[in-house]
Every structure is written in structure tokens, then in C-alpha cells.
Amino acid sequence: MNLAIRGMSWVTPLGHEIADVWTKLLESEEADAATVSSPISPHSYFAFRVPETAPTHPRLRRSSAISRFAVAAGMAALRDAGLDSEDTARTALIFATSNGGVIYTKRFYHEIVESGAQAASPLLFPETVFNAPASHLAAILGVTGASYTLVGDGAVGILAVQMAADIMRNESIDHCLVVAAEEIDWLLCDAYRKWRLLRAAPSTEPFQKPARGMILSEGAGALVISREGRIILDRIGPGGNFAKRQCAAGLLRDVYAELEAKDASILVASANGTFIDAAEEEAILQKIPKSLVYTAKPALGEGVAAGAIWQVIAASQALLSGQIPPVLGAPRDSALQIPHTRTEIDPSKHAIVSTCGLNQQIAGLSLSKRL
Amino acid sequence: MERHERARVAVIGAGIVSPLGFGLAETAEALRQGHDCVTEVTQFCVEQCRCKTAGQIRDETLRVATTTRLQRSERLHRAARMVICALEQVLTQAPQFQPQLTVVGTTSGGMTFGEQYYRSLRRADESRHTPTWIANYLPQKPIVDAQAALGISAPCQVIANACASGTNAVGHAFECIRSGRYERILTGGYDALSELVFVGFDSLQASTPEKCRPFDATRTGMVLGEGAALLALENFDAARSRGATILAEITGYGISTDNHHLTQPHPSGIGPRQAMERALASADLEANEIDYINAHGTATPFNDAAEGKAIAELFSNVPVSSTKGMMGHSLGAAGAIEAVISMLALQHQFLPPNINFGTGDPELPLNIVANQPRKATIRAVLSNSFGFGGTNASVIMQKAA
Numbered sequence: 087m088n089l090a091i092r093g094m095s096w097v098t099p100l101g102h103e104i105a106d107v108w109t110k111l112l113e114s115e116e117a118d119a120a121t122v123s124s125p126i127s128p129h130s131y132f133a134f135r136v137p138e139t140a141p142t143h144p145r146l147r148r149s150s151a152i153s154r155f156a157v158a159a160g161m162a163a164l165r166d167a168g169l170d171s172e173d174t175a176r177t178a179l180i181f182a183t184s185n186g187g188v189i190y191t192k193r194f195y196h197e198i199v200e201s202g203a204q205a206a207s208p209l210l211f212p213e214t215v216f217n218a219p220a221s222h223l224a225a226i227l228g229v230t231g232a233s234y235t236l237v238g239d240g241a242v243g244i245l246a247v248q249m250a251a252d253i254m255r256n257e258s259i260d261h262c263l264v265v266a267a268e269e270i271d272w273l274l275c276d277a278y279r280k281w282r283l284l285r286a287a288p289s290t291e292p293f294q295k296p297a298r299g300m301i302l303s304e305g306a307g308a309l310v311i312s313r314e315g316r317i318i319l320d321r322i323g324p325g326g327n328f329a330k331r332q333c334a335a336g337l338l339r340d341v342y343a344e345l346e347a348k349d350a351s352i353l354v355a356s357a358n359g360t361f362i363d364a365a366e367e368e369a370i371l372q373k374i375p376k377s378l379v380y381t382a383k384p385a386l387g388e389g390v391a392a393g394a395i396w397q398v399i400a401a402s403q404a405l406l407s408g409q410i411p412p413v414l415g416a417p418r419d420s421a422l423q424i425p426h427t428r429t430e431i432d433p434s435k436h437a438i439v440s441t442c443g444l445n446q447q448i449a450g451l452s453l454s455k456r457l
Numbered sequence: 458m459e460r461h462e463r464a465r466v467a468v469i470g471a472g473i474v475s476p477l478g479f480g481l482a483e484t485a486e487a488l489r490q491g492h493d494c495v496t497e498v499t500q501f502c503v504e505q506c507r508c509k510t511a512g513q514i515r516d517e518t519l520r521v522a523t524t525t526r527l528q529r530s531e532r533l534h535r536a537a538r539m540v541i542c543a544l545e546q547v548l549t550q551a552p553q554f555q556p557q558l559t560v561v562g563t564t565s566g567g568m569t570f571g572e573q574y575y576r577s578l579r580r581a582d583e584s585r586h587t588p589t590w591i592a593n594y595l596p597q598k599p600i601v602d603a604q605a606a607l608g609i610s611a612p613c614q615v616i617a618n619a620c621a622s623g624t625n626a627v628g629h630a631f632e633c634i635r636s637g638r639y640e641r642i643l644t645g646g647y648d649a650l651s652e653l654v655f656v657g658f659d660s661l662q663a664s665t666p667e668k669c670r671p672f673d674a675t676r677t678g679m680v681l682g683e684g685a686a687l688l689a690l691e692n693f694d695a696a697r698s699r700g701a702t703i704l705a706e707i708t709g710y711g712i713s714t715d716n717h718h719l720t721q722p723h724p725s726g727i728g729p730r731q732a733m734e735r736a737l738a739s740a741d742l743e744a745n746e747i748d749y750i751n752a753h754g755t756a757t758p759f760n761d762a763a764e765g766k767a768i769a770e771l772f773s774n775v776p777v778s779s780t781k782g783m784m785g786h787s788l789g790a791a792g793a794i795e796a797v798i799s800m801l802a803l804q805h806q807f808l809p810p811n812i813n814f815g816t817g818d819p820e821l822p823l824n825i826v827a828n829q830p831r832k833a834t835i836r837a838v839l840s841n842s843f844g845f846g847g848t849n850a851s852v853i854m855q856k857a858a
Contacts, residue, residue: 216617221846255636324612
């Protein structure tokens with residue numbers, strides 16, 4: 087593909103500096119779960135929130151959290167890549183999300199339900215549109231060319247990287263900024279609870295049987311895809327969609343085969359304490375049983391679209407540092423090669439990122455360190 | 458740097474579900490008749506809205522139009538039913554079509570399921586449908602469900618670039634095949650009416666209590682619509698060598714972003730102009746080689762002024778029409794529906810009418826195809842879509858030669 091990751095950044099519940107968050111993960115830290123209460127039901131939920139100390143662009147103080155996270159991560163990734171405003175003329179923007187601007191969408195619709203259509207706010211409505219965060223980011227960066235918003239489930243971050251690779255076939259594009267973001271609201275927690283995917287309280291226990299559910303989180307991740315960079319994007323396996331949950335493992339196996347994953351030193355999984363874990367475990371044991379398996383979701387939560395980019399960043403950091411953090415809450419007797427302490431890896435081999443979304447989409451990619 | 462041959466891109470199948478009708482033949486006939494399919498909204502209460510009309514698809518018509526068993530499943534959203542219907546049409550024309558990738562556009566997917574969930578929550582009513590609503594309201598679900606129903610498992614890139622989504626999807630799919638990276642892609646768009654979106658446009662006073670009159674001097678706004686359209690794209694040479702029927706060729710795509718305002722285009726028309734210029738360059742065509750423009754033409758004062766200004770500056774007397782007066786603005790589906798309409802114009806050599814047109818806007822010196830269709834020699838068509846967030850997209854289709 088001749089593509090690489092030239093810059094990266096994340097805004098997570100555990101912090102927003104790449105090195106700082108990576109060190110915390112290596113040291114077995116996990117984000118503090120906050121209580122999210124519903125104003126209209128007796129339920130309360132646990133979720134990982136981005137600290138208020140996270141950077142905010144001055145133009146976005148009144149914007150939705152998702153836009154603030156996306157802009158903070160996108161701008162930091164461009165800085166990390168050493169790009170400035172002059173480079174944006176040849177930079178495409180891809181924003182990925184699953185749940186979108188749920189806070190403003192709920193507020194807007196709430197007014198309609200409670201007070202009727204005449205109470206609907208024309209100021210809120212534009213912020214409910216999926217591409218509102220991308221619009222803010224494009225305006226701040228001065229992007230005047232290609233700008234796309236992609237929607238999907240937890241695999242959408244990888245599909246966005248695939249789209250970046252497709253766009254980079256166009257030689258007039260030098261860089262592609264891929265940003266994925268999510269925000270938390272009680273409504274989202276309630277929905278995932280009723281979908282029977284949410285855990286009542288931390289900690290997440292990946293690969294445990296039976297699966298007891300996940301903890302949602304918020305934030306953003308950003309990658310600058312270029313033709314040169316520290317991390318080589320070897321292959322992307324855009325996968326497909328599983329019709330039934332029991333078919334997910336088969337599709338994951340196909341993706342691992344497409345990625346030629348058998349020589350990988352690590353696989354960064356999307357395991358989050360739901361049905362995903364069993365699917366990934368089955369596919370890993372069949373295709374790459376010797377690979378070390380890592381998931382950051384007990385520490386960072388299920389960041390859905392943002393979570394996929396966090397996986398790519400974690401895999402990149404593992405290759406760059408030659409280490410992988412311990413997987414928190416994982417079973418000691420798993421057939422998988424799960425590190426329970428900080429573990430050295432062979433950075434000359436590939437790292438696989440595996441994403442199995444909650445809503446039928448599957449994708450993956452393989453990375454290696456430029457030697 | 459690696460250089461790539463530019464592959465040609467053929468349309469080998471197309472399906473359409475809109476208020477104008479189901480399928481290519483019905484749609485072409487409705488376009489020739491200039492049908493006004495905008496009616497009183499029946500799906501939700503619009504008592505407090507200024508605008509009370511939309512282009513709508515009757516559920517019963519949708520149910521009987523398809524044969525897939527899943528179509529009757531309670532869990533399917535209306536948008537998914539529309540996509541299934543469009544995909545069945547595509548597969549009737551191209552039965553062996555197995556895309557390597559699917560690129561579609563939408564703005565709100567199964568939003569009405571989200572609305573039902575929220576209303577049930579407010580009523581403290583744990584409906585048995587709640588898990589279904591939650592699992593199926595997400596915007597990618599209609600295409601994922603449609604593919605599953607008809608035996609396709611291609612990875613789906615679902616673009617949500619507001620009202621430009623459908624054209625962005627068709628354009629990106631075109632570029633993916635043109636680059637040589639893919640041989641076959643399913644593309645298109647879908648959107649079903651929802652209360653949230655309807656009230657949203659009403660709150661902005663973008664929708665009108667009157668008729669939708671694109672490019673008219675007295676235009677007062679848009680009406681919403683709904684529908685789905687899909688196109689099967691294939692590498693032109695591969696399609697021709699296996700003897701496939703080629704419906705049209707996609708030859709150009711342009712995308713631009715103007716950072717003027719979240720809901721309004723730059724009044725200079727710079728965004729639409731850049732998208733059209735880039736599409737022309739992509740197709741290696743001069744402006745005078747375009748024979749018809751299917752305009753975005755929402756009939757809002759701002760959109761039509763910006764788009765009309767850009768068209769008038771770039772083109773000389775090219776026939777222009779917006780087909781939204783007939784069926785409403787179907788948002789994420791609009792670009793795909795209008796790509797199919799552009800293809801029908803090429804195939805049948807006629808210009809679809811811009812209905813409800815009374816008085817030309819003196820600020821916009823355009824050759825509007827007013828109220829009646831026209832016969833014409835059409836070799837190349839340009840179709841525009843522009844959306845919230847300053848996103849602009851244009852595609853060019855030509856007769857397959």
C-alpha cells in the first residue's frame with residue numbers, strides 16, 4: 087500500500103498525551119468510572135468520562151463534547167505529524183462515529199416531545215447532524231477539499247482508515263486525517279443496557295465466560311495517514327458484516343487470513359466483555375494462537391468508533407516501545423496468550439488490530455514498525 | 458510515487474424507490490409526466506410545523522413491491538425496506554453482481570426507531586420492541602440488513618455528509634474503481650422521513666408551507682422526501698468484455714468543502730463552483746460539453762442563489778432542472794436518486810422538468826427546464842448535491858460509448 091501512520095493522538099478518559107496514557111496503560115492504570123444518572127428513570131450507569139482538563143479549542147466552547155474531542159485529537163495528530171495549515175490543501179479529512187452527537191440530538195428531540203415542534207431549537211438542529219464535528223474540524227483546519235463523515239459500529243474506525251487508503255490512491259492528496267469520536271450520555275447508556283450489552287459496574291472482564299458486559303467511554307482518536315511515517319500500514323482487511331453473532335468468528339478468521347496475521351507478535355483485540363470476546367477468542371485460537379493478545383477496554387472503556395483508533399494507537403505504541411501492557415480483568419486460565427504483566431514483544435514483527443463491532447461490522451488491519 | 462491507470466467505470470444496474478415510483482421504468486414515466494408527488498405528511502403529527510407536506514412512500518406499496526421474505530420482518534426499519542427493494546431491482550438487472558465494497562450515503566438511517574425508543578422512555582413504557590428499536594436505529598443498519606437479505610456481505614462504508622451523502626457515495630465509489638483498487642462496488646443512498654429531521658428543517662424555516670419551487674423568484678423553501686437508490690458499478694472494460702448491459706458511464710467527481718456556515722452555503726457560490734469545476738476536470742470535459750445539469754435545487758433562497766450563481770458563471774445556457782419539486786428532498790438518498798434520474802435522462806434523451814416554476818429569478822440567468830420535460834440530445838449530465846457543513850459534491854455521467 088505504501089502508506090504509513092505519520093501522526094497520532096488520542097483524547098481518552100485516562101488522559102490525552104500519547105506517551106502519558108501509554109505509560110499509564112503499561113503501569114496497569116485504568117480510568118475512573120463515573121456515575122451517569124438518568125433524569126427520567128431509576129437507573130444509573132457507570133461510564134468512563136474524559137476529564138474536564140482535556141484541551142478545548144476556543145471556538146468550540148459551546149459545541150458538543152464530540153466536536154471538542156474530535157478537534158482536540160485531530161489538531162494534536164497533525165502537530166504530531168509535523169504538519170501545519172499549509173499542508174491542509176492536500177489533506178483529506180475523514181471523521182468516523184457510531185453514536186454521533188447524542189447529547190444535542192436528545193436535547194433537540196426532547197423539546198419536540200415535551201413542548202411540541204414549535205419549541206424546536208434551530209440552533210441545536212445543525213449540531214445533531216452526523217457531520218457536524220467534521221464541519222467544525224474542517225473550518226478550524228481550513229480543509230477545502232475532501233471531507234467525509236463515516237458512520238458504523240465499532241469497526242467504523244478501521245473502515246475510515248480503509249477509506250483513507252482508497253483516497254490516497256489519488257496523487258493530489260498527500261495526507262489523510264482520520265478522526266473518530268464519541269460522547270457519553272445517559273440515554274446512550276440506557277440504550278446499551280436495554281440492548282443487554284452494558285455491565286452494571288466496572289471492572290470490565292475481557293474473555294471471561296460468561297460475558298458480563300462492557301462499560302462505555304468517550305473521547306477521540308486521530309491518525310495522520312501519509313506515504314511516509316514511523317508505522318507502516320501493511321494491510322487492511324475491510325471484512326464485512328455478520329448476519330448473526332455466531333457468524334462473527336468466521337468472518338474474523340477471514341480477516342486474519344487476509345491480513346496474513348500468523349506471523350504477528352501481538353493482536354490488539356476489541357474484546358470488551360460482550361459476545362465479541364468469544365468470537366475473537368475462537369478466531370485467534372484458530373488462526374494465530376501464539377500471538378499475544380491485548381485489549382485496552384478494561385482501562386479505557388468501550389469507545390466504539392474512537393475505540394478502534396485507540397486500538398491502532400495502542401498497537402503502534404507497542405511496536406514503538408517494544409512492550410505491551412497487561413490486560414486487566416482477564417482470566418488466568420485462558421487458552422489465549424494474554425499478558426498479565428507488562429511484557430516485551432518483538433517489534434520487528436507485525437501487530438494486528440481486530441475490530442468486531444456490536445452491530446455486525448468487522449474489520450482489521452496490520453501494522454509494522456519502520457526499521 | 459506509484460502511478461495508476463485510470464479505469465473507466467460502468468453502471469451495470471440501478472434500482473430506485475422514491476415517491477415518483479419503484480424501478481427505472483416507473484420513475485422515467487413519472488419524470489416525463491412531471492408528477493407532483495408531494496402530499497400531506499401522514500407518518501407523524503405536523504400540526505405545529507409551518508410545513509405540512511413531504512414526498513412520501515406508502516408502506517403498503519413498499520411491502521408488495523418486493524419478494525424477499527425478510528421484508529415483512531417487524532425489526533426492519535422502513536429505510537431498510539426501501540434499500541431491499543432497490544437492491545432487488547439491481548440484482549434483477551445484474552444477477553451475478555457481488556460487490557467487493559459497498560459505499561452508500563444516508564443522513565439518519567433508522568432514526569424513527571430512535572424516536573420511538575425515546576418516546577417510550579418518556580412514557581416509562583418498557584415496550585417489547587425496545588431492544589429492536591435500539592439495535593436497528595443505527596444509520597448503517599438498512600444497508601447491512603438489505604445485503605444480508607439478498608446474500609451480499611461486502612464491507613460497508615456509510616457516508617453521512619448530510620444532503621451531499623448520496624453524491625459523495627457515488628463519487629467515492631467511482632474513484633475507487635477508477636483507481637484500479639476495486640472492480641465492483643455497490644453504491645447509492647437511502648433515507649426515510651423522520652419527525653426529528655422534519656421538525657429540524659422546519660425550525661430552521663428551510664422548509665416551506667407552500668409548493669417547492671426550485672429557482673423560482675418567489676421560492677420559499679424545500680419540502681422533504683424519502684427513498685433509496687442503488688447503482689451497481691463495475692470496471693468498464695471488465696463489464697464490456699463479459700457482455701454486460703452498460704446503462705451509463707460515470708466519468709467525473711468533484712468534492713469541496715466551504716467553511717462558511719454550518720447550514721448555509723457561501724453566498725458567492727464558491728463551494729458548488731469548486732465541486733463542479735473539479736468534476737469537470739476529473740471527467741476531462743469542458744463546461745460546454747455538459748448537456749444537462751440536475752441541480753441540487755432545494756428551493757431555499759440561499760441554496761438556489763449560491764448554486765444558480767455558480768452554474769451561471771461556469772456554464773453557458775445549459776438546461777438545468779431540480780427534480781425535488783416533484784418528490785421532495787430525500788437528504789442522504791437524494792444524490793443517489795438524482796444520479797439514477799441523470800442516467801434515465803441519458804438513456805431516454807429527455808430533460809426532466811423543474812415543476813412549480815413560475816417566475817425566473819432575475820439574479821439567476823439560467824436555462825430552467827420549466828414545468829414540462831424536453832426532448833434533447835444528451836451526452837453528458839452533471840448532478841449536484843450540497844449539504845450542511847459546507848459539503849459540496851458533483852458527479853458526471855455520460856452515455857456509454
